[in-house]
Amino acid sequence: MEGLKKDVIRHVVSSLGSDYASKSAYNYYNALALAVRDRLIDNWIKTQRSYYDEKAKRVYYLSLEYLPGKSLMNNLHCLGIYETARKAMSDLGFSLEDLAEQEWDAGLGNGGLGRLASCFLDSMATLGIPGYGYGIRYDYGIFHQVIEDGKQVEQADNWMRVGNPWAYERGQHLFPVRFFGEVKNWTDEYGRLRHTWTAGDTVLAMPCDMLVPGWDNHHVINMRLWSARSDVEFDLDFFNTGNYLGAVEEKIFDEKISKVLYPSDQIEEGRELRLKQQYFFVTATIQDILRRFRKKHQDMTELPQSVAIQLNDTHPAIAIAELMRILLDEDLLDWEVAWDICVSTFAYTNHTILPEALETWPVSLLERMLPRHMQIIYEINARFLREVERVARSEDCGQLCHRDLDHLKQRVSLIQERPIKSVRMAHLAIIGSHSVNGVAALHTELLKARVFDDFQRLYPQKINNKTNGVTPRRWLWSANQPLSRLIASHIGTGFVRNLDELTQLEPLAADPAFREAWRAAKLENKQRLQAYIKRKLMRELHTEHLFDVHIKRIHEYKRQVLNLLHVVTAYNRLRHGQAADFTPRTVFFGGKAAPSYFMAKRIIHAINAVAATVNADSRVNDKLQVVYLPNYCVSQAERVIPATELSEQISTAGMEASGTGNMKFALNGALTIGTWDGATIEMAQAIGPELLFIFGMREDELVSLRQHGYNPMLYYHGDEELREALDMLRSDAFSPGQHGLFAPLVDNLLHGGDRFFVLADYRQYLGAQQDVGRLYLDQEEWTRRSILNAARMGFFSSDRAISQYAREIWDVAPMAGLQNGKGA
Ligand code: 8GP
Structure with a gap:
């Protein structure tokens, strides 16, 4: 000390x-x-x-987003x-x-995808996997959210303003990044056509390293984030022309590339600067990977034995064209050899089936910014479509019918013609990788059966599942010391490294003294949250209330509106004196909306408006309170999750790829109210579905409802309480003086087709909430279930997920001497 x-x-x-x-x-x-x-x-x-x-095979995790939080x-x-x-x-x-x-939180991501990347780095370090995270060191991370008059207002997240004591900036190791320019063709001594790209603009990429330690094992891996630096100050010619101010302007322009994280989650905006960010990050990373590889190898065909590259969604997918370019134009390999190297090296993880999130880039933009890459993409596509034709015409073409060949080719092509001619990045990622994985069992099944069904028929081995996980270090041990200490006093600390050991808690669920201690830990966490809310929001929480929590990005498919309709209904029942048996609860909401996502922002406004009305109504506010937690972020999650008793996981079935918040809550002893969606399904299977509150229509039921014509108005007319709640939202009951403020929200449900089936699930959700309230009155049974939930969460450790990636996709082993914990 x-x-x-x-x-x-x-x-x-x-x-x-x-x-x-x-x-x-x-x-x-x-x-x-x-x-x-x-x-x-x-x-x-x-x-x-x-x-x-040890000439270890290395894993490179390429992600445009990380959410490490505080270190x-x-x-x-x-x-x-x-x-x-x-x-x-x-x-x-x-x-x-x-x-x-x-x-300050390092908020270099939007949500689940970025936080998963950070959990994965933690697990690679803990398991002793030779891993590297690569990304961008944005000067401004995800915006800071404040709520003003009930509305979201975005402020810049200047997290670097006071420096970052954790990072090493390595200004001496700069990598050039080129854009624009032209491609020259030439013929080599064997008469083969070759290409040289002379770029128009150059920017420099500077590495900033943040160290990621494993748990008690002396293994520390690297998260390398690139920051854009202008090369102007190195260009003496520029100064010699006397254009000093011009040089400075150009410098600022170049450094814009790593200035800000795009704040949209699952909505593609297709901006030129975003493509620049992607390529900037990808080329610097590939150069760094090859620099390291070439220190020990001359033969590029050995690359897949030494290097595995995981693409976190399609954002880094241009890496496939970049590696091809280097192998063809710089190493002068033949196409087939280069392509084999690429496919064996890359693997791709998909994180969403929402069509609006699938990335495409206009061909015209790619041709201008990355002309050589566009040529390569065309060539990949031409060869791929020939292969599709060959497979389709072959005898074992299975369900592929060659009469339908043209349609099939249009569907799988890397190029889509309409509405504008664009490159489909997911298709590039699929055909350029040897593995394509979904992030939960249902999600992977939907990828195979719906989104990428043609590819599933073409490459039946390629699509596989790797259910997400979360790190127990941050999300249990560090975030929840009261509970961790209690667990450790009974089963030791081995669970922090091997989460399956939590099953040893199961018999303790029957022990009244242990249950009491479990409740005491929860109460301590609730009191801690109470103190925090008092400090931040100047509000007094009732710790004897059931803490019901819905925190995640605001998105229609995540159905914060369904939760809000329950709140409004509960409010009405209390007001009308129809809820004598109502279990007092505080409903927490938190989450950011993409600044350009109108409906999500209106949802935030509606939640705050309902909160203001309910909280001010003395007839009900001792029994029902609503809290909006501004600026939801990693460190806030660390405070809120341990204090939560009910976890809201109520997305439309089939829409939430996995979810990882769902895992953090259950691990900390919250019970889940949720739909049959994402990894919540696997949690229910591991824990026992009777220990969660599962409700709502399943994915296949929704498909058939849609096919038979879903009419939300039927629900509106058929359900008095629903009608009352919707009418209140539409009128000015929660927005005095601003008639119609929330009409867009209601109209979207009633007349816009209710794409996310809020009305279809409303009644069942109410029923499940009633079950929750009833059970909460029986604290012994509630606690028993809470213990069993946590005890059965071992599978959802990111250590298990990373072990599967390592074995089944990357073919890498933990470093010798680290397998059993302590390292040298
Ligand atoms: C998220 C999924 O929505 C969430 O279910 C999952 O747990 C998480 O990824 C980690 O796998 N997806 C995204 O954040 C996402 O798809 N972002 C889009 C830009 C691709």
């Missing part, structure tokens, strides 16, 4: 240039972070060296120095919790 204290003081003075006697929490947080980083860097160097020494607490826990740090900082006059608050 004395060593850590000394290091902290040294950093306050020599790294931060401050007087250690002036007790600034900001300085002491930074100094502590630097002292922790010092303890990581040695192991990081040893880890990286061991990969070279301090997690890193202290992984290093096993949390208690030491707590005492050391307390000696220095600080509470560790307060210091941790000084850190």
Whole structure:
């Protein structure tokens, strides 16, 4: 402890240039972070060296998004120095919790996809997999949300303003990134046609490394994020022409590439700068991967034995064309050889079946920005379509019928002709990879049967499932110390590394004393949340209420509106005196809406309007409260999830690819009210469906309802309570003086076809909520189920997911000496 204290003081003075006697929490947080980083860097160097020494096969995880959140607490826990740090900082006059608050969340992602990437890096580090995360170091991450007059207002997330003590910026290792320009054709000595791309613009990519430690194993992996740097200041000619201000402007223009994260979740915006971001990140990453590979290898055909590249959705899919370009134009390999290398190296994860999220890029834009890549994509497509034709005409063409060949070719082509001629990035990712995976069982089945059915017939082995998982380090151990300590006192700490060990809790569910202790841990977390809400929102929570929580991005398919209709109905029953047996509850909502997503923003406004009415109504507000949590983010989730008793997972069946929040809640002892969707299905199977509150129509039922003509008006007319709730929303009951404010929301349900079947599931949802309320009155039974939920969540560890990726897709093994925990 004395060593850590000394290091902290040294950093306050020599790294931060401050007087250690002036007790600034900001300085002491930074100094502590630097002292922790010092303890990581040695192991990081040893880890990286061991990969070279053992010629380990490396895994590269390419993702345009990461959501690490805050690093301090997690890193202290992984290093096993949390208690030491707590005492050391307390000696220095600080509470560790307060210091941790000084850190800004690294919010370099939108939601589930980015958070999954961060859980995966944590698991690779813990399992000893030689992994690297690659991404972009956005200067501005996901916007900061404030709620003003009930509406979302976006503010810039200037998370880097005060620096980042965790990152190493490596300004000496810059990689050139080229755009635009032209392609020249030439013939080599064997008479083969060759191509050289001379680019118009060049920008530089600077690596920033953030260290990701494993749990108690000395294994530290790297998350390398690229930051755009202009090459202008290196271009002396520019200055010699005397155009100094022009040079500065160009510099600012170039550095715009890594300025901001696009804040849309599952809606494609197709902006030119976004494509630039993708290529910028991809080419820098591929150059770095090959630089490392070439240190030990000359023969490029050995690449797939040494390198696995996982594409996190299609955002990095241009990497396939980029690797082809390098192999063809720089290494001068033949097409077939280069293509084999690519397919064996790449694998692709799909995260959504929503059509509006499937990426396409206009051919005209690609031709201009990346002319050589567009040529390569055309060539990939031509060869692929010939192959499709061959398979279709072959005897074993199965269900492929060659009469239908033209349609089939149009459907699977990399190029779509309408509405504008564009490249379908998912098709590029599928044919350029040896593995395509979905993220939960149902999702993968839907990929095979619906979204990519043609590809499933063409490549029956390619599409596979890897159900998501979450890291128990952050989402149980670090976020929920009261519960973790209780669990550890009964079964030891092995569950942090091997989550299956939680099954040892099962017999304890029958022990009244353990149940009481379990409830005490929950209450402690509820009180902690209460204190936080009081500080932040100046509101008093009732900790004896059932805490019912719906936090995630705001999206119509996630059906926050269904939850809101339940709230309005409960409000009406209470007002009308029809709810004598109502179980008091506080309903929490939280989540960001894409700034351009009109309906999602209106939903936020409606929730806040309902909250204001309900909370102000003294007839009901001792029994029902509604809280909107502004600026939902990773660190807020860490506070809210441990305090939650009811987890809302109520997406339209078939629409939520997996969900990972659902896992975090159950792991922390919340019971789930949910639809038969995403990974909630597998959770219900693992836990026992009777221990969750499952309701609503299933995916196949919805398909058939749609086919037979779904008429939301029938539900409206047939259900008095539903009608009352919708009419109130449409009138100005919640928006005095602003008649019609929420009409778009209601009209969308009644006259817009209710694409997400809110009305179809309303009545069943109410029934399930009634069951929840009733069960909550029986605290012993509730607690028993809560314990069993957590005890059966072992499968949903990201360690299990990553082990499957490693074995079934990447063919990589953990580093020797790390398999059993402690490393060298
Ligand atoms: C999300 C899915 O919606 C969620 O169900 C899943 O748990 C998570 O990915 C991790 O797999 N999908 C996205 O965030 C997503 O598809 N973003 C679009 C831009 C592709």
